[in-house]
Amino acid sequence: MSADLWVEQLRSGHPRREQTVAKLHDALLRVARHELSRRRGQLGSIRGPEFDDLAQQAADDALVNVLGKLDEFQGLSRFTTWAYKFAVFEVSAKVARHAWRRQPPSRQEPALELLPDALAARPGDRLERQEQLEALRIAIGELTDRQREVFVAVALNDVPIDVLAMELGTNRNAIYKNLFDARRNLRAKMAAAGHPVLEDAA
Amino acid sequence: MTDPLHLDELLRARDGDAGCTAGVDMMDAYVELELAGEDPTRVYPGTAIHLQSCPGCRTDHDGLLEAARRFADIDPE
Numbered sequence: 180m181s182a183d184l185w186v187e188q189l190r191s192g193h194p195r196r197e198q199t200v201a202k203l204h205d206a207l208l209r210v211a212r213h214e215l216s217r218r219r220g221q222l223g224s225i226r227g228p229e230f231d232d233l234a235q236q237a238a239d240d241a242l243v244n245v246l247g248k249l250d251e252f253q254g255l256s257r258f259t260t261w262a263y264k265f266a267v268f269e270v271s272a273k274v275a276r277h278a279w280r281r282q283p284p285s286r287q288e289p290a291l292e293l294l295p296d297a298l299a300a301r302p303g304d305r306l307e308r309q310e311q312l313e314a315l316r317i318a319i320g321e322l323t324d325r326q327r328e329v330f331v332a333v334a335l336n337d338v339p340i341d342v343l344a345m346e347l348g349t350n351r352n353a354i355y356k357n358l359f360d361a362r363r364n365l366r367a368k369m370a371a372a373g374h375p376v377l378e379d380a381a
Numbered sequence: 382m383t384d385p386l387h388l389d390e391l392l393r394a395r396d397g398d399a400g401c402t403a404g405v406d407m408m409d410a411y412v413e414l415e416l417a418g419e420d421p422t423r424v425y426p427g428t429a430i431h432l433q434s435c436p437g438c439r440t441d442h443d444g445l446l447e448a449a450r451r452f453a454d455i456d457p458e
Contacts, residue, residue: 185457199457206455210448217444255410259453260445264409267444271437311388333436334391340437351437352401359434362394369392376388378395 182258186249203245206259207266208238214270221278221339237273241265275341284338284346311374318368326361333358393434399427404438412446 188199211234215222225233244265252261319327328347332338333354344354369376404411407425414421422429432439 181456188457195457202455202457206452209452213448213451214444217447218440255407256413257409257449257453259455260413260449261409263448263453264445267441267448268405270444271441315388340435351435355401355435355437359394359398362392362434366392366394376392378389 182252182254185258185262186252189246189249200242200246203262204238204242207241207245207262208234210263210266211235211237211241211270214267215274218270218274221274221342223278223281225277233273233277234270237266237269241269244269271341275339275345278339279342279345284332284336284343311369314369314372314374315365318365318372321368322361322364326357326364329354329357330361330365334362395430395434397427398430398434399425400431401435401438404428404431404442408442408445409449412442412449415446416449 185199185203187193188195189203190196193199212231215230215234215237222230241262245262248265252258255261319330322330329343332343333340340354340358341351344351347354366376404425407428411421411425411428414424432442
């Protein structure tokens, strides 16, 4: 089976290890380049050698991770899919770092007056929408400082969650927890104010 | 009636959300199920909920799904 062969040939001492490591690195590099291209919107004007260097770094670091975690591969996916996960995560982290250095998110107070732009109303909904937005504004103002900062940045201003995590000196999971708690609080406050938010079926 | 779906997306916070860390280990298995035409939400319901709400994990998932679809069929030989 291909997955077993990959693992076997990547182990120290295998006669084909060097070729197999090179082949895996080529594949990781291909994935890193593709993933960087997919996230090009966060990279600004980066191109040419800098783009290639970022892809090389991501592939190199992913390879180190894969080789260090060979024993953790459980065979729940193709080996390559498992390995590519590390390339995607490396690209994710490197793109966030690059974006953060290029343009750190603003730490200014949230511009809540922009809420109507973030939530487009349908024709004929304006009065009820205005009341709902006012309830949302009030609810956002009652969040904790951290919850408000995270909700406005990620949910309203589309700041990438990893970029915000860098700005605040924490990690994605912690930011997501703040976001989740903020959303929960806002739902509860909206409901208490007579504007419950219905859940869709998704 | 206002636009409940849009606001629901903005305030999406479902019970059973597995969080970011839980999805890291099984993201490869999750996308393989998708590529096989199976339903990963039955096997990993908490991660499925999470992927609807977390933009970072969703982007990683989408990237891995595409990479696996395009580049994963290679042998070591």
